[in-house]
Each structure stands twice: as structure tokens, then as C-alpha cells.
Amino acid sequence: MGFVVASAATIRPGLPADWPTIADLLTSSKLPVEGAQECLQHFVVAEEASEVVGCAALEPHGQHALLRSVAVSQQHRRRGLARAMIEHRVDSARRLGLGELHLLTTTASPYFARMGFAAVARSMVPADLDASAEFQGACPASAVLMRLDLRIRAATPRDAEAVAAIYAPIVSSTSISFELDPPSADEMRRRIEATLPALPWLVSVDAHGEVDGYAYASRHRERAAYQWSVDCTAYVREDCRGRGVGRRLYSHLLATLKGLGYHQAFAGIALPNAASVALHTAMGFEPVGTFREVGFKLDAWRDVSWWQCQLQRNEAPLRTPRTIEEAPLSAADIERKANDAVGSPVRARC
Ligand SMILES: CC(C)(COP(=O)(O)OP(=O)(O)OC[C@H]1O[C@@H](n2cnc3c(N)ncnc32)[C@H](O)[C@@H]1OP(=O)(O)O)[C@@H](O)C(=O)NCCC(=O)NCCS
Numbered sequence: 001m002g003f004v005v006a007s008a009a010t011i012r013p014g015l016p017a018d019w020p021t022i023a024d025l026l027t028s029s030k031l032p033v034e035g036a037q038e039c040l041q042h043f044v045v046a047e048e049a050s051e052v053v054g055c056a057a058l059e060p061h062g063q064h065a066l067l068r069s070v071a072v073s074q075q076h077r078r079r080g081l082a083r084a085m086i087e088h089r090v091d092s093a094r095r096l097g098l099g100e101l102h103l104l105t106t107t108a109s110p111y112f113a114r115m116g117f118a119a120v121a122r123s124m125v126p127a128d129l130d131a132s133a134e135f136q137g138a139c140p141a142s143a144v145l146m147r148l149d150l151r152i153r154a155a156t157p158r159d160a161e162a163v164a165a166i167y168a169p170i171v172s173s174t175s176i177s178f179e180l181d182p183p184s185a186d187e188m189r190r191r192i193e194a195t196l197p198a199l200p201w202l203v204s205v206d207a208h209g210e211v212d213g214y215a216y217a218s219r220h221r222e223r224a225a226y227q228w229s230v231d232c233t234a235y236v237r238e239d240c241r242g243r244g245v246g247r248r249l250y251s252h253l254l255a256t257l258k259g260l261g262y263h264q265a266f267a268g269i270a271l272p273n274a275a276s277v278a279l280h281t282a283m284g285f286e287p288v289g290t291f292r293e294v295g296f297k298l299d300a301w302r303d304v305s306w307w308q309c310q311l312q313r314n315e316a317p318l319r320t321p322r323t324i325e326e327a328p329l330s331a332a333d334i335e336r337k338a339n340d341a342v343g344s345p346v347r348a349r350c
Helices: 016-028 039-043 081-095 107-115 134-138 157-171 185-194 245-260 274-282
Strands: 004-007 009-013 043-048 051-061 065-071 100-105 117-121 142-151 152-154 200-203 209-221 229-236 262-268 286-297 302-308
Touching: 009 081, 016 039, 016 043, 039 051, 043 081, 051 081, 051 152, 065 081, 065 302, 081 100, 081 286, 107 142, 134 274, 142 229, 152 245, 157 200, 157 209, 157 229, 185 209, 200 245, 209 245, 229 245, 245 274, 245 302, 262 274, 262 286, 274 302
Parallel strands: 065 100, 229 262
Antiparallel strands: 004 009, 009 043, 043 051, 051 065, 100 142, 117 142, 152 200, 200 209, 209 229, 262 302, 286 302
8 A cells, every 4th residue: 555645656665576676776876775675674665657766764673773775766856755755664663663763874964854853973873773784884984873753743633632631630730830721622723733833832752652741832922023032831741751751842842943043932830840940950941030929820829930041142033933834844844744745855875
């Protein structure tokens, strides 16, 4: 079974009969052929008019996997085929329960950065990947190691129920949120849909694909001069707290906001909240001041402490912040359907 992408192309699993074409594609794209035939069952190919025009593979090594062999024939580039195949392989890595995906590239790091991969030092390579042919010489030592965190993805309206379930006990039995009634799943869907075109809303997923936390940004204030400032918040399912989920969500959220061009991130923490103060301190936020008795909930006046994190040090804004829609290949967008893909040049070497 395959799915249709970029009008006439189909993405489907690689078959033994595809090998000669895949080998030609790898050779003409100057990618290593070593070890590729052995992981043919982990390839997908892009097929058009009964011709294989692209390929991409996931090469599992123990608890880790390499994304490799991303190649599109010259005349079919800039049509989103690589992105569709990569998303297919990323989904497959998630279904295998992997927490992260690595790749090596000599020339395509900006392309993969737009897909949410981040460059990491070669010394950070997990031991089981270090033993692979790619690390043992098939790729040049100058190739950049990149990593995608598979536990964080952009929220979709389908996550509304899980998000509402995480939030409900915080509203009903704590003063962490100043809402008085837990919003329904429908209301949460509306909020996700209203946020996402402009600003990031991320979810974290556990090894079973269940949402175990979320974080999002909202406008700090409406007037125009505030447009480079955002407010941030994160909520982690009660049974998953203290395991780094909040930190992972915030790392992605702040990196995405920085990429969009925001200058300052703010957070209001209803006191007391040791975990939230610890998370914001760990992420580089600094205390600004406290609004005294600014809300009344659960029979008491509540203080809110405000925190801020400078995302970048520019003397004047370079431009109006981009929206998530205008930066469709940001980390927050990795889950988009392949059919939405906009063509992108692919010059992957490893
Ligand atoms: C606040 C919250 C999002 C933090 O998420 P988390 O996944 O539990 O936090 P992490 O495990 O990523 O920990 C982040 C940092 O906070 C510290 N921390 C976490 N919980 C803590 C606690 N209860 N007391 C003290 N420190 C704590 C961790 O040690 C870590 O610090 P380090 O990175 O320097 O080691 C989570 O506790 C939560 O959902 N709380 C209820 C909702 C809430 O308060 N949201 C914030 C609204 S302002």
C-alpha cells in the first residue's frame, strides 16, 4: 500500500526488484551504497508512472536508527518528494518506539534543520550507531551528525482530548491555572486550531505514542509594539512529571520561537509552584517581579510571579516574527501530512 503525494507520485515500501534503481539513485547522488541492500525492508521509494524516482531509508541499530539514503532523481527535485519520504520514515521510527533519529550529512544540514533536526557533536553519537558502516568510514569524517527528537511533535486537533485530560485536574484542584472550569475537549481543539497557524503548540509523546505533556506560546499583549514578545506555558501529565518532559518541551518551544524571530518569552507562575519555578530557572528564565493577590481561587488571593527569557540579542527587530504557517518546515511542523509538502531541493550526500 502506498499513498499519493505531489500529484502523481506514490510513496511505497521498497521491494527487492527496486534495488538496481535504488543503487543507481544512490550512486548518482554520491551517497554510500554500503549496507543499503541489507536494509532494503526499511526503504520507501517514490514511484511515478511506474518508475522509482526517489528513495529514503531507516537503518535500525539496536535502540537507535539512522535516516539514510535520501535521494531524489534530478528531474523530480523541488516537488516535496524527499520531505514526504522522510516524514514516512520518521513516522515509522516513532512506531518502532524510538526516542530519536540520527543522520549524517555533508551538504544538506540546512535542509534537515528545517525538518526539525539539530546538529550535534560527532562525539555524541550513540555507541550502537558508531559501529555502523556510515560511522566506520562510508561517510566522510567531515559529515555533520544531526538528531531529531521523536518525542516532541506539533499538536494536531486530534490531540485535544488528551490535552484537555492533562489540563482538567490542574484547573479543578490547583491554583496553577486561573481558569475556574476545565475546558472541554472541543474548546481545547478550538484553542489548538486558533494558536497553530501563528504560534507553536507542541505535544510530547511517550513510548506508546500517548500524549504525556504539552507546551504552547501565546501573544504577550495585543498592541503592535509587543509583537516580538510571547507568553509560554507547559503542562505535564501528573504521572510523568520530574522526568525531563517539561524541559524537552520547553527546549523545542524556545528554539522554535527563536527561529520565528521572537525576542522575549514570558511566563506567569501562580505561587507557590516549585516545579514550574525550577523548570523556568533551568531553561534560562529570570524573575521579573510578582503581582500580589492578582487572582482569587480556591478560597484565597493568589500571587503571580513573572519570568522572562531573552531569546536573542538583536538591537532592533530584523522583521515581524514569522508565523508557523510561514515557516512550515520548523520543528513544530514535522507531523504535517506529506500531501501538504512544498517542494524543496534535496542535496543529501549521506
Ligand atoms: C512545571 C512542569 C511543567 C515541569 O515539567 P516536568 O516534566 O515535571 O519537569 P522536568 O522533569 O523537565 O524538570 C525540569 C527542571 O525542574 C526541576 N524540577 C521538576 N520538578 C520539580 C519539583 N517538584 N521541585 C523542584 N524542582 C523540580 C528538575 O529537577 C529540572 O531541573 P534540572 O533540569 O536543572 O535538573 C510540571 O511539573 C507540571 O506540569 N506541573 C503542573 C502544571 C504547571 O505548573 N505548569 C506550569 C504553569 S506556569
